[in-house]
Amino acid sequence: MDLDLLQRLIALMKEGELTELEYEDEESKVRLSRKQDLALAGPAAPPAPAGAVAPAHGQPAAPAAARPETEAGVNLFRAPMVGTFYRAPSPEAEPYVQVGDRVNPESVICILEAMKVMNEIKAEMSGEIVAVLLESGEPVEYGQPLFKIRTA
Amino acid sequence: MDLDLLQRLIALMKEGELTELEYEDEESKVRLSRKQDLALAGPAAPPAPAGAVAPAHGQPAAPAAARPETEAGVNLFRAPMVGTFYRAPSPEAEPYVQVGDRVNPESVICILEAMKVMNEIKAEMSGEIVAVLLESGEPVEYGQPLFKIRTA
Amino acid sequence: MFRRILIANRGEIALRVLRACRELGVEAVVVHSEADRAARYVALADQSICIGPPEPARSYLDIPSIISAAEVADVEAIHPGYGFLSENAHFAEVCRSCDIHFIGPPPEVIAVCGDKAKAKDIARQAGVPVVPGSDGAVESPDDAVRIAREIGYPVLLKAVSGGGGRGMRTASNEVSLLNGYHQARSEAQLAFKDPSIYMEKLVENPRHVEFQILAGPDGHCIHLGERDCSIQRRHQKLIEEAPSPALDDDLRRRMGEAAVAFARACGYRNAGTVEFLLDTHGNFYFIEINARIQVEHPVTEMVTGVDLVKWQMRIAAGQKLDLRQEDVRIRGHAIEFRINAEDPRRGFAPTPGRIERLVLPGGPGVRVDTHVHAGYVIPRYYDSMIAKLVVHGPDRASAIQTGRRALAELEVDGPGIQTTVPIHRTLLAQAEFVNSRVDTKYLERFLEQNA
């Protein structure tokens, strides 16, 4: 997917105060829809046709960390705190979980070290680990995705 | 699914203030829909009822001076220069034109005094004076409407 | 100097510290909540770490998260800004135990500064005047009369366990004192289940005058003159200026010496502010010391040319304070206007939301400290201050003129957003402000009269 092209299309829409744009060629097809530009000082925008629905206002809520988001049954498990990520209780030990493992809400799936304390992190859901997104020893910030877990 | 790509698409939508995005190529197909974010951070406003007309946005373009604009055959005659407006050559004299008078392009219709010089201003069109928009002695800026002249 | 520090704060003060880091060549790691993820100062930092959800208790006040972030980012020091953890002795203690420099005084000093009674004791021992009072609870009506005679009327009776005005009475003679004593005790008993009452001399029409101090790692301590913060509403300062129009050179010298004497007596280190009440007769009384950088520090920077935040970092890094008292020269006059996203017509209720249009003033004598820009969304979780407008002129009259024209230029617009700009404009037109005939209750009286 050509993100640069997309970006330029959006810029063009903004500049031209378009509300919709459809584009199709051999490789791809794109349809873009945009709200009316409220930024003034430009030339007058045409009035919207009667029957158009006025825009709804508001902002999507920030995703709460550690709350899994379902995407076709696959959830992102996010870090509930800042710390250093460890897959196992000690360097010699086996990882708590591997891809393919089944977990339940009480399963410890990793450790987040913070202030010299090893915090055992539980899966908080039942499902199958489908991806481990980082390596032992990596720092993580609050809300950072750690695992993908399929619950469906 | 490429979550990074998705994230970037969403960022693009936000930046470009898009409400919808559809994209399709050989590998994938994606459709995204987004709330309008006019009044952010506050609680979401209820959507307007269907059938409501969205407001027309924008600012009228700056009027070109001295260029008459037709509004149902009526033109605004604009000041071609800065100065003081006089309807007559002297305080005792009759005004050059009154409402109802016919003028031709060569008719003097007022005086604009600038730097102690009395500049005779001609109508530059044929028609009928339908309104005199200010009084003798008033200052005018470039492009300010002085008369309405019906040419139709 | 530190190689890398962590900024444990948000908004304009996070940006202020980031600026000092940049100019000192120090790498800056900014921690932020989810609500501040998109803030531009976060993007400007060398590294940023999300430490929690928007609620301060789970992010900017969460010590384990901040310390973890500091460890993960491998910083040598933490700047706490103001508010949040800036005067939390425990936090400073945790930093120490983790071998991270806390950019501020040592935990013991913070603890003392946070204990008002102890701070007053130290002030008394250092010969710094405090508001005279009963040294604890008043035992009986006779005691009340005796102490009031000693300290002189009018006096203030306050509940020992109290707050919020309950169990509080003023008295200007023996009759009102005895009545007030009994009423205050009953109220205190009802409100706090403790009838104990203490007495303080009532400082009438006081001005709030505070001295900025700097103390080096070796204890060498100087002051950088005063700030007058008498324009306040419910102890929230709105306008601050330096120097104070109420001080002459002699009083300035004496108050400055008192501020330094107090700081020395409590073993102070780094930047701090010694607050005084100043009565109409030129008597001043120590209130407390703030063991952090203040919101209003820029007015001192404008009149002294000294960068206080850089000095905080230098001192924390062990650098000698090589400024002598005689090096400090006050040049001209500076005034700070706090621009808060609040609606003065609705009891100063915060007005969060998206800033659609922003025009900041500029030109000679104008400094703006702000983290906001057109497109910025003011989150609803934090302090409503969005900018500090600071003006400087050769004298107070010029500074006021610059303030007027800068406020006329300032524009903040967005759905639902109201600011304190109109109230500043109004205040600058008042003879009381122009002639500085104000005290700490002036603004509240003014707002009531013009409600």
Next chain:
Amino acid sequence: MFRRILIANRGEIALRVLRACRELGVEAVVVHSEADRAARYVALADQSICIGPPEPARSYLDIPSIISAAEVADVEAIHPGYGFLSENAHFAEVCRSCDIHFIGPPPEVIAVCGDKAKAKDIARQAGVPVVPGSDGAVESPDDAVRIAREIGYPVLLKAVSGGGGRGMRTASNEVSLLNGYHQARSEAQLAFKDPSIYMEKLVENPRHVEFQILAGPDGHCIHLGERDCSIQRRHQKLIEEAPSPALDDDLRRRMGEAAVAFARACGYRNAGTVEFLLDTHGNFYFIEINARIQVEHPVTEMVTGVDLVKWQMRIAAGQKLDLRQEDVRIRGHAIEFRINAEDPRRGFAPTPGRIERLVLPGGPGVRVDTHVHAGYVIPRYYDSMIAKLVVHGPDRASAIQTGRRALAELEVDGPGIQTTVPIHRTLLAQAEFVNSRVDTKYLERFLEQNA
């Protein structure tokens, strides 16, 4: 002081003058073309008058329109800003004949200042060094050799009627001089139908150093130190600073005295700038005097604390210049960065358009003079400068650090808009700039090498 004046300019300097008016309590009438109708400084003025279409010749350069506006608005004085009519002696003359004060020198002085040959004569008579040369056309090859021996090699041969580099040769010895003399004459004959050639000493690797002067209504004249404007491209200054890193106290004193001597000799009044070339041996040569406020005046304001635009208005109103030379103290170091809407990668072609996003730097030591804001449309008719970023620090190294961090904060975005911000960032990273080993050709060489 005037009750009301007219500002006959646009953009940031119109806003700068408006700010001075506000602070002096003077009403300001702004004239504008149709292209500037929506500008915010126009809205901020007490009155605004549209004087013509966007083309400068029919608006900002149209004397009758501006005088008419002044009469219609009943102003007592006109401030011409810089550029446009600011150094037009005829305009100043018309103002005088209409009993309107021109905020600048008298027309006779402007005329003299605009005549380079006459200005050089005055400088010579006042004992101010000028670039040595032939005093008119060189009559013969023998003459050329004689004069070159007198003034010393290298020399520069220039067409008397010329310009644009044609008929121009440099020579470092007799052989190249004689060859060059004949070539230059042929070229000049071809290009200008006049073979006359004059000779000047070639000032090698010169710096551009200019002195700000102020002369009161009675002729009392002082200087406010110098500005170093060596960072320029095709005579367009890009960075200016004060003081000049190339001057020591003795040279500064001598150049300052020369600047004042020249101003006195030509009967100068109001604010002006005496420009010098400074060679690598500490020899300085008068070039010309600019009889107006300069774009780069803020750096002088930052280091002296003197508001130059206010003084322009006071002097024009007949107020005594009550500053003495010894009152002028240079404090710290200031640098101005011109932020132009130009594309450095396309030969600095202007990039007009709509500014979608604007983040201005702030905090300590930062002054921004700009008339633009998010949503502003840069018109294509005028100068491409959209802002001046001025930084101040206790010394040059600190000012550079503040400049770096302020430029890092500055963001100007819009469809097609490019600015000089990246080039400033790059320049601040060059050892030549940091050590100020630059001359007036440095920037061009640098751009060529990094093309």
